[in-house]
Amino acid sequence: MSSSENKQMGWAIALHGGAGDIPLSLPPERRQPREEALRHCLQIGVEALKAKLPPLDVVERVVRELENIPQFNAGKGSVLTSKGSVEMEASIMDGTTMNCGAVSGLTTVVNAISLARLVMEKTPHIYLAFDGAEEFARQQGVEIVDSSHFITAENIERLKHAKEANRVQIDYTQPVQNDTKKETTIANGDSQIGTVGCVAVDGNGNLAAATSTGGLVNKMVGRIGDTPVIGAGTYADARCAVSATGKGEAIIRGTVARDVAALIEFKGLTLEEAAACVVHERTPKGTVGLIAVSAKGEVAMPFNTTGMFRACATEDGYSEIAIWPAAKIE
């Protein structure tokens, strides 16, 4: 990139609460708390950036907040496995150093994203899972609770519905194996949730990304999705930071987060072009959404699902909170 194209525009932040088949008919009592949560988390992130916290701290802080909010599928409010339990996973990546950390199979750790960061900073490894991760959590003295803390009545209902339909779903969208896009027959006045994430860049072009989730409703115990897989659900380097959400299996095979960065790096696409290319041309419709920021301070939040709970803000004062695509003027 020439130096004139390199102008850093200031800090930027984006966060998401999951992409999926969020029905346009979502009733206000379901929609508003989530919009409010997005607003609240965005504010936390913006204040942290204004206070000049490193992007790595910013994304961790925001994702912790999203994990604590029961309306999103991470931490408290995580969807349930086929056995009615919770198994949480997360990953975090520092674009400046390319260091990363990931965890899977957590059942008692209040903030998976923070444990992922500890794996990155306090072990020689990148990824710890299940019993080993839980043991590490105790060694590190992180906050742990009884597993019931994470389980909400909403998710017990969701599991029940999923079992009745005998499907594994991203919280009520079309079945994973099924290629046809028929509407789910499950009563679905409820909102779509599917993962949380945050990406941020500071005024010096330092980037970081973080993603956290409870996974798929009715997933097999032990199932790992894209969220803790570096390059799939999370990626950050010197050019961009990306967090993806949607159908884990599709994101894994598409190495979605890295693909955005690779297009920028090898084909010279802009952030917006790269993100749009990955979402609209390189992954099947109805499977993926992502948030991304570039070193220059640009933001992109494309998705090929019905909607994606998202929010972003940039230093020049722009901010946005949205669920569905912006209305187009044909």
Next chain:
Amino acid sequence: MGVWAIAVHGGAGVDPNLPPQRQEQAKQLLTRCLHLGISALRSNASALDVVELVVRELETDPLFNSGRGSALTDKGTVEMEASIMDGTKRRCGAVSGITTVKNPISLARLVMDKSPHSYLAFNGAEEFARQQGVDVVENEYFITPENVGMLKLAKEANTILFDYRIPTVGHDSCGVGVEKSLQMNGLPISVYAPETVGCVVVDKEGRCAAGTSTGGLMNKMSGRIGDSPLIGAGTYACGVCGVSCTGEGEAIIRGTLAREVAAVMEYKGLGLQGAVDFVIKHRLDDGKAGLIAVSNTGEVAYGFNCNAMFRGCATEEGFMEVGIWD
């Protein structure tokens, strides 16, 4: 009709003092695996079937760090992981935290073929294995006396740090670490068990597939997952190539190494060897790793930036080689 090609590896980062008879055993195993793959390819087996077949052979033989002969965790147990990918539709399957399944690569394939998911781990994976009726054994089956000795040395190395004047158990040489600073993943090369076995194949139809299997890093924390089961890091296959990596897992993960070969071919228009060289040169920083790759046009390539990689390849045109050193 295209031409087939196959490559195998038994891990990157090899003790320069490895006794000659061990080197010979390694070459024989690699050769045997190539012949197994070649036979299957000549009988029109698919790339995916050949990958599974060959990796099973590598897992079963205790020589390399996968299946039986896996490196040990800090608790002295074995936790294996593997992944397999079918380039045709980029379907994939992976497992981690396997403790009783004889052939993790086959379990990974079952995850891909028989479950709605791509990746299962620990208890959930073991449970799935029982549901599928695969061969299971006690964890002890996978533990070799040699690795028990290595683990002890690795633990000592962690406390003694850079004193490499430790005789290597089980080796006939006097085993003094000549390469004082030669380390892989924080371990002296003499106690590092080159991580992973792998196989990549392109069949006559031009279909690519890749598979990787490992016991992981010697003395790893229980629960540690490396690059081998991570699609895009240790394993990748798509319409243009199949890749399997080995070496420092953490470096391979952050470099999304396997995926990079394909990305560079697709986005920069490089050929297979060019892509492999590019990735080894640019995506590893301080990390040490190696990889094997095939392309849909029947080419085969490898690259590594460490001192050695157990490897072999064969093409339909009759070329065949096995090697260890640079």
